[in-house]
Amino acid sequence: MKKGIILLALVGAGVFGTISLISSNESEKLAAVDKYKVIKVDGKIVFEKTRADMKKGDVFLSGMALSFATPQSRAAVISSISGRYVLSASAKGQTKILPAANNISSRAGALINMIDLQNHFSGKYLVLGEMQLELGKEAFPMNENSFFYLSYVHNEEQIRKKLNATEDNKLILKQEDIFKIDGKAIPVEEKEMTLYYRNDGQSKKVSSFTPVFPDNSDLKDEVAIILQEFENKDNKVKIKEVTSYLNEFYGSPQKDNLGAWLEKEFDIK
Numbered sequence: 001m002k003k004g005i006i007l008l009a010l011v012g013a014g015v016f017g018t019i020s021l022i023s024s025n026e027s028e029k030l031a032a033v034d035k036y037k038v039i040k041v042d043g044k045i046v047f048e049k050t051r052a053d054m055k056k057g058d059v060f061l062s063g064m065a066l067s068f069a070t071p072q073s074r075a076a077v078i079s080s081i082s083g084r085y086v087l088s089a090s091a092k093g094q095t096k097i098l099p100a101a102n103n104i105s106s107r108a109g110a111l112i113n114m115i116d117l118q119n120h121f122s123g124k125y126l127v128l129g130e131m132q133l134e135l136g137k138e139a140f141p142m143n144e145n146s147f148f149y150l151s152y153v154h155n156e157e158q159i160r161k162k163l164n165a166t167e168d169n170k171l172i173l174k175q176e177d178i179f180k181i182d183g184k185a186i187p188v189e190e191k192e193m194t195l196y197y198r199n200d201g202q203s204k205k206v207s208s209f210t211p212v213f214p215d216n217s218d219l220k221d222e223v224a225i226i227l228q229e230f231e232n233k234d235n236k237v238k239i240k241e242v243t244s245y246l247n248e249f250y251g252s253p254q255k256d257n258l259g260a261w262l263e264k265e266f267d268i269k
Contacts, residue, residue: 034062036077036085039225040249043073045087056221060087066095076100076222076249080229084245103247104240108255112136114206121195121209124251128261129216131254132170140197142169148206150178152193154186175213188213212251219250220265227266235268 038058045054048065060077068089075087084100107120111133117140135142142148142165149162159181164172179188195206223242230238239262246253262268 036060036062036079036082037225037229039076039078039084039222039245041073041075042249044069045073045075056218057225062097064095068095076245078226078229080232084226084241086248100244101248102244104243105247106243106253106255106258110134110136111140113139114204117195117197118207121207123209124190124212125209126212126214126246126251126253126258127173127175128214128219128253128257129264131173131257132166133173133254134168134170137169140169141199142171145201146197146199148195148197149203150193150195152191154181173211178211179213210251214250223262223266227268238268 036059038054038056038060040056041054046052046067046069047054048067054060054066054075060075066087071089073089076084077087078084085097086100088096088098090096107125109116109120111117111120113136117135140146140148147162147165148171149160151158151160153159161178161180164174164177166172175188176185178193179186190210190212192208192210194208196203197206198204222245226241226245227238230241233241239258242262243253243258246258259269
């Protein structure tokens with residue numbers, strides 16, 4: 001009888017231990033669901049309890065009171081369990097936590113005619129480092145007499161900036177070249193520009209778009225947060241998540257340009 005009681009007690013302790021372990025694991029999992037790491041903040045967002053500005057790398061817990069400086073202020077946050085979300089202000093002064101846009105489109109494909117170019121150069125156009133864009137040599141030869149150039153306004157002055165090309169007819173888009181006037185660098189900013197192609201002494205408008213040149217150090221830190229949260233996923237999933245984030249917070253990337261950047265900075269391909 002005494003042995004039976006001891007055995008029952010041991011079994012009970014084992015079951016209780018197992019239940020406690022399960023409960024502990026479930027609690028950790030539930031806690032992680034409402035725990036997000038901040039990837040990027042657009043505008044200004046303040047933690048009301050501490051009055052500290054939200055910044056990249058901070059941890060946000062669901063239910064934390066936030067103050068948004070403007071209706072346009074927003075933050076990208078991520079959880080390894082829940083995925084990526086966007087924080088923004090609601091009309092009632094509360095915080096909206098909405099699933100991030102799942103837009104994984106990128107600019108790709110051969111550019112062999114004017115329609116291809118017009119479709120390609122549109123909206124917010126993300127450039128990572130130096131982009132070399134292959135164009136059809138027959139339709140768009142590039143040399144001293146035939147070339148592309150950008151037109152934009154700086155300090156109320158119309159600037160025309162000739163774009164360089166490689167020997168194998170690849171158009172070069174480079175921040176240091178575009179944002180330079182009379183040999184001197186000017187501030188890099190998002191602004192609408194118009195692309196033209198000049199051939200046989202005549203210029204033809206291609207399209208207007210907004211090139212986006214992010215700070216490489218900042219972008220690396222942001223993408224590193226995403227990759228860290230998805231470290232157990234395969235590269236296909238990682239690239240999908242990064243592409244979606246870039247589309248929502250920067251602009252549509254060019255597929256080859258993004259692939260080369262990810263391989264160089266994170267050895268992902």
